[in-house]
Amino acid sequence: MIEKRYDTGRGTIVYEVSEGSDAARPWVVFLPGLTADRRLFAPQIAYFEGRANCLVWDAPAHGASRPFPLDFSLEDLARWLGVIMDAEGVQAPLLVGQSMGGYVAQVFDGLFPGRSRGIVSVDSAPLGRGYYKSWELACLPFVTRMFRLYPWGTLKRTSAEGNAASAEGRAIMSSILAGYEKDEYCRLSAHGFAMLADVVRSDEYAEPTAALVLIVGELDRTGFIRKYNELWSARTGLPIRWIEGAAHNSNADNPVAVNAIIEEALGGN
Numbered sequence: 001m002i003e004k005r006y007d008t009g010r011g012t013i014v015y016e017v018s019e020g021s022d023a024a025r026p027w028v029v030f031l032p033g034l035t036a037d038r039r040l041f042a043p044q045i046a047y048f049e050g051r052a053n054c055l056v057w058d059a060p061a062h063g064a065s066r067p068f069p070l071d072f073s074l075e076d077l078a079r080w081l082g083v084i085m086d087a088e089g090v091q092a093p094l095l096v097g098q099s100m101g102g103y104v105a106q107v108f109d110g111l112f113p114g115r116s117r118g119i120v121s122v123d124s125a126p127l128g129r130g131y132y133k134s135w136e137l138a139c140l141p142f143v144t145r146m147f148r149l150y151p152w153g154t155l156k157r158t159s160a161e162g163n164a165a166s167a168e169g170r171a172i173m174s175s176i177l178a179g180y181e182k183d184e185y186c187r188l189s190a191h192g193f194a195m196l197a198d199v200v201r202s203d204e205y206a207e208p209t210a211a212l213v214l215i216v217g218e219l220d221r222t223g224f225i226r227k228y229n230e231l232w233s234a235r236t237g238l239p240i241r242w243i244e245g246a247a248h249n250s251n252a253d254n255p256v257a258v259n260a261i262i263e264e265a266l267g268g269n
Helices: 038-048 074-088 100-111 134-149 152-163 167-177 182-202 225-236 255-265
Strands: 002-007 012-017 027-031 053-058 094-098 118-122 211-217 240-243
Touching: 002 074, 012 038, 012 074, 027 038, 027 074, 027 100, 038 053, 038 094, 038 167, 038 255, 053 074, 074 100, 074 182, 094 100, 094 255, 100 118, 100 182, 118 255, 134 182, 152 167, 152 182, 211 225, 211 255, 225 240, 240 255
Parallel strands: 027 053, 027 094, 094 118, 118 211, 211 240
Antiparallel strands: 002 012, 012 053
16 A cells, blocks of 8 residues: 545645556445544455555545644545545445445445445445434534543543444554544544534435445444434345444454455455
């Protein structure tokens, strides 16, 4: 993997891409969740590099893609992702999005229908307005206010433990959180949930056109992720692929199981 940069004119996005991509191999694009960065997908990169062409980014205001003003939308993220994929010659990618990364993948599919071969939703949720109660949407932009009540050390520890169930998954999340200051983390979290609320209210990305795979950690207790995925499954007829021993970062908690599902979505390549 080689690190590259894309200047959006508002800030720089840092990403990694397979060096010397092979046209005979499929593309997999990994999209980390809110406050996480490309390290979240280290177990997937280690497995798929050489089997597929890989691209993973630090989303704006995350990881090395800082500083970056918090004035972007989910649509901005999807369009910037499209520019990066154009620059790298990415064709028919499988989009693997964890949590907020899954929302980016769905918006990308809505803006560029037919461009991706599929979406693997990892502990994410649907964007259709009909899945959400009004009070849930109203609470989304304010759900992170409680974060400011905790000492930063406590917040980092509880966040790592809440997102991951395994020692390996918690170590990845702890290393990521160590790079933030408390105020930056709280502002980024609040912005992310506000972006999500805006997109859900628009109801413009309710039904992805790309083939969809639903992955949820058996131990995921984040918000209403389980409920939303059960509704998503019931309405689409798609099965939920429950990941044993995994919480919200199921790809880090049980990479063997998640990697097998991603490989299956690639058609066994």
